[in-house]
Amino acid sequence: MPNLPWILVEDYKSPGGWVRPEQHNARARAYCELLESGQILFFRELPLQLPPDDRTFLLAQEWSELRLHKNVSYRPSEDLLRGVSGDGRTIGRLHSILRNYSSQVVEFLAKFLQPYAGRWVLDFASFRPIEEDGRDLPLHKRNDLLHVDAFPSRPTRGGRILRVFTNLNPSKPRVWHTTENFASLARKYAEAAGLRQIAEDDSFIGRTVQNLGSKLGFRGMGRTRYDMFMLRFHDYLKENSDFQANCPKVRLEFPPLSTWIVFTDSVAHAVMSGQYAIEQTLLIPPQALVAPQSAPYRILEGIAGQALVS
Numbered sequence: 043m044p045n046l047p048w049i050l051v052e053d054y055k056s057p058g059g060w061v062r063p064e065q066h067n068a069r070a071r072a073y074c075e076l077l078e079s080g081q082i083l084f085f086r087e088l089p090l091q092l093p094p095d096d097r098t099f100l101l102a103q104e105w106s107e108l109r110l111h112k113n114v115s116y117r118p119s120e121d122l123l124r125g126v127s128g129d130g131r132t133i134g135r136l137h138s139i140l141r142n143y144s145s146q147v148v149e150f151l152a153k154f155l156q157p158y159a160g161r162w163v164l165d166f167a168s169f170r171p172i173e174e175d176g177r178d179l180p181l182h183k184r185n186d187l188l189h190v191d192a193f194p195s196r197p198t199r200g201g202r203i204l205r206v207f208t209n210l211n212p213s214k215p216r217v218w219h220t221t222e223n224f225a226s227l228a229r230k231y232a233e234a235a236g237l238r239q240i241a242e243d244d245s246f247i248g249r250t251v252q253n254l255g256s257k258l259g260f261r262g263m264g265r266t267r268y269d270m271f272m273l274r275f276h277d278y279l280k281e282n283s284d285f286q287a288n289c290p291k292v293r294l295e296f297p298p299l300s301t302w303i304v305f306t307d308s309v310a311h312a313v314m315s316g317q318y319a320i321e322q323t324l325l326i327p328p329q330a331l332v333a334p335q336s337a338p339y340r341i342l343e344g345i346a347g348q349a350l351v352s
């Protein structure tokens with residue numbers, strides 16, 4: 043079990059400007075290291091500006107009456123809102139709230155996690171207005187089962203999935219479960235999930251080339267063996283009812299208006315309840331990591347005894 047699953051961050055603002063730039067940089071690097079080693083950074087209060095009017099608007103809509111998919115998503119690179127349709131003014135306002143939120147997160151992280159600044163690929167943001175408790179979703183889409191994240195349409199080629207969440211619910215916490223760290227999960231389950239077959243599959247390189255295409259991914263590149271394995275591992279963990287029922291669990295309650303930052307490709311998570319969260323995802327390339335030895339691709343390469351990213 044990780045020692046403490048989360049770290050409370052209270053000193054993220056530079057008090058009165060007396061922190062010298064090199065101290066600021068050392069602190070930013072230490073936060074990157076904590077995140078990369080599997081800690082969740084937790085802020086009791088909003089570290090960014092989200093106007094109260096916008097929050098009220100997000101809570102006041104009858105989202106169930108709009109045609110809503112799993113979540114509402116926003117793609118910053120194309121300035122596109124997806125997953126919801128209905129009254130134009132409501133959709134327009136939602137679009138501008140997510141656009142503003144996304145740019146605020148980027149501005150905040152460029153200072154707070156300075157070693158990653160400008161090196162990330164800005165992925166999607168989302169608004170999650172549906173109560174998570176009791177959602178009826180197909181097994182692989184269920185988020186109340188412990189899993190690590192992997193995106194079928196966006197291979198990371200060893201890069202990492204960093205996510206910033208804010209609980210917008212004014213009265214109820216967002217409740218997560220987490221479990222053992224990635225290294226333990228990989229040691230116990232990577233073999234059963236098919237790491238060896240993926241590592242030894244000689245036909246794989248041919249298929250990767252076929253995958254090339256700008257729509258598919260990280261800087262326009264195709265899937266690596268690592269990406270294949272992570273998709274498999276995501277499904278394997280959700281399908282494994284013995285693991286889901288019997289693995290050690292830590293319950294985390296994120297209170298109203300708190301924010302947390304986490305690498306969800308290594309911290310296994312399940313959302314048990316909660317309604318109204320807003321989230322931004324960033325992909326951090328391997329070259330920008332401050333502790334690459336903690337990256338899931340390195341841990342898996344150690345187990346497989348060969349390179350999985352190339």
Ligand code: SIN
Nearest residue numbers: 170185191311313319
């Ligand atoms: C997820 O499993 O990636 C989503 C967690 C959440 O919505 O709180």
Ligand code: FE
Nearest residue numbers: 190191306311
């Ligand atoms: Fe997830």
